[in-house]
Amino acid sequence: MQVVVLAGGVGGSRFVAGVRAAYPQAELTVIVNTADDITLHGLRICPDLDTMTYTLGRAIDADRGWGRSGESWRVKDELAAYGLEPSWFGLGDLDLATHLVRTQLLAAGLPLSEVTRRVTARWLGHDPLLTLLPMTDDVVETEVAIGDTDSPGGRRWLHFQEYWVRLRAAPDALAVRRTGIEHAHPAPGVAEAIAGADLVLVAPSNPVVSIGPILEVPGIHAALRATPAPVLGFAGILGGAPVLGMAHRLLPAIGVAVDAAAVGRHYGARAADGVLDLWVMDSADAADAAGLEVDGLRVAVTGLMMSSPEATAEFLRLAVKALPGPS
């Protein structure tokens, strides 16, 4: 069985751990958002790929949800002592080695997908059926506009990480754009994995900055619409609020309401122009399900709290059973 997951970082990693628990024998390919990636201090940093790698490689700091367990911050403190900006990014000593390896391999001319294969080899060797793919080998970066009376047009564009980490998403996001997306290509294996899948899962990751960029890479949306596999999406908004992260700070910037039904409608039904065969919402949002069905999007309602990989596996199995046809 071939399972493909589209995912971002922290929430996506927990979701994939549940997919692994539900389908331990499946060939599992995770297509990971790279539009959060950033170059800081000359180091190429891929937060979602690393969070996914460390989580599945059992090296994650479980309390923080990102970065390495047993992390230290000596280099970061030294950089700050030199006055080197920016100092707001959480650059741990162990994590920094990953960035150094990646930066050096990229500088040697390897594409990010090959770099990712080499970096993940250290962590995911216990699961040879698991493959992480960046959504693209091309550089795509999400930028967020915030209000700034000193800037032309009254708004200033920031790298997503600056908005998210430095400003903690405090200013209202007025708009979101993706630089480089129009010329990006799916990384090798991405379109093939979707086309050859038996099951495609859209993780309950941030619809604006995690799932959004993956769907915007030219060719991926079409691949999802064309695959013979059923495509299931999972809501990350439960009872009107994100379970993790700050999706509620970004959804308004793309004109989508902060509720699970609105996100499902945003992804859309394959029966119309969208990518989903089934949208899975939390029981807390059951009242909104009927309206979606009217719009042609099949909906399943269940508990979606990812309190453990087994809990996630449980709602995954329930969702798959809700698919129409011989499953």
Added chain:
Amino acid sequence: MQVVVLAGGVGGSRFVAGVRAAYPQAELTVIVNTADDITLHGLRICPDLDTMTYTLGRAIDADRGWGRSGESWRVKDELAAYGLEPSWFGLGDLDLATHLVRTQLLAAGLPLSEVTRRVTARWLGHDPLLTLLPMTDDVVETEVAIGDTDSPGGRRWLHFQEYWVRLRAAPDALAVRRTGIEHAHPAPGVAEAIAGADLVLVAPSNPVVSIGPILEVPGIHAALRATPAPVLGFAGILGGAPVLGMAHRLLPAIGVAVDAAAVGRHYGARAADGVLDLWVMDSADAADAAGLEVDGLRVAVTGLMMSSPEATAEFLRLAVKALPGPS
């Protein structure tokens, strides 16, 4: 009073600490060898500049003689866990921050001399009369040939650091070459400092890989010959062996005997084609002094063990008194 020192790393740093003790009120400019510099893991590393900076900035690991006190090796161990080569270079976590700062500033287009000014500002602020200058802003790298039956001509060229650190200078050095030296220019301020000096001191650093490269930068040799200041050289070979380091492994490769008199003859007297007005040798080598005087090189003999900055200051003052004329 303007004092200029030409110096390498560990021994040069100790020497400069003694110069500071001897002339606490002087404007002191240290021209530092950069031909040991190397790029590893994408980081530009300047061992002699950093050793000098950390020593004079009181941040050096005194036992090792290089690197930061209180150093840790977490990033290095992680890089090794990824299998990233080379793993033989001593890349400490605190030290790595210095390399990251330097690499980033160089990548932004700043010349090494300006980068050095910014890096040393953190460490040398207590001594505003002290300036460290790289010998050049251009990339110069010392390479060492060792015997290798599998290589064309039976020899293989290695970066100096690989010969020194990885191989610990165990194979015989057959030859030494300097890539980039013929197109190098003295860094801004180097020629001016020499021309405006009241006293020029050649540290007892390695004649082949520390002082040699400085003298080979086009223009520096001529500046030393032209300066009105007396130029004093100090032997690093005491009683036929180097006090620090492994100069004895490299002198044969340039056809110079491992004794203090031979090194003095190699630098040469300004009265002939050399750079020295006075060559200062250790008492253990007094028997060789007469031969040098015959060759036109004035010699002073004293104890040269740099057991403390004050001990170094003491032999410095003695040497200056041995100069001819109104001093």
